[in-house]
Amino acid sequence: MENWNQETIENFRKDLLAWYDQEGRAHLPWRENTDPYRVLVSELMLQQTRVDTVITYFNRFMTALPTVQDLANAPEEQVLKLWEGLGYYSRARNLHQAAKVVVFDLKGAWPESYDDLLSLPGVGPYTAAAVASIAFNQAVPAIDGNFFRVFSRLLKIDDDIAKPKTRRVFYDAVAPIVDPKRPGDFNQAIMDLGTSYMKTNDPDTLHSPVVKYNAAFRDGVEDQYPVKSKKKKPILQRFQALVLYNEKGDLLYEQRPDSGLLAGFWTLPLRPIDSIEDLQGEQLTIKAVTHVFSHRKWEVWPVKVEQVEKLTHNQRFLSPAEQEAMALPKLQHKLLKNLKEQHDVSK
């Protein structure tokens, strides 16, 4: 691992921020100002999610709920509807809870330190540092995937970035490098660098504004960084999805448990099966509806049924208007599309 002296650190800050001021992504909507609410919303949305995907969601969210008071007073259904399709829905519920803490518990007084921000729901080490540095000018490194990638190459840090304890190694190495005068810009400059010249695949390190500080590039081993162990591939699970309309043409839905995958969302009733042989009812499609989550791959077979037992407390018939008004997970949208196509074919 490289160890920079004070002069190198100061030169690095200067070169990095000069580039950021010229070529940074100043146009990103959440960089319009440093209102902590805007920063928090953007950071929660950006967790494990691409910038291009977030932009539309962010603008729509801020138009609907422009202040932390608006969010704190909003019904959860509205928050989830605004989040629909973005995934990792606990982020939306945590953001909602965080807004309630700020508005109702803290009377609108934002926590400004890293440690205090860390206590908000949905705010972990990265997000706390991002908000503290961007909105409150605290000099802490916001260690995300970009940060790991950029500094693993610059400093030749060999620790596996998939391991939790590696965060401390990077923190210790880079905390002295963060610019105390412009910590928020420093962190955001690292992100911009990590998605441009120092991106994951096919980087253009030679033309990077900080190429002369890049030890891995200097030694011709850039492709070895960052060190990252691989994750396991999704496990296949099969289900049959019960399709039942009532006399009004409303469709039977079932609410999922309040914890686990797609917690609390409404979908067609899903029943696990071992194989297609186990389908009970009229098979509606030749091909299954498949959906891949981060750790599960679902194969879902829609099956028309004549009735169900007496409706359980978590089952309801929903009209098209009701379905449209509520937040539905991507899987359910795929199932609806599939049903519509079957209907159109049979006509």
Next chain:
DNA sequence: AATTCGTGGAC
């Protein structure tokens, strides 16, 4: 510490 939590894009 290792798993669990969505989705869409790139290759």
Next chain:
DNA sequence: TGTCCAAGAAT
């Protein structure tokens, strides 16, 4: 089609 990934947090 499969694989990996992209501004992580909670458990």
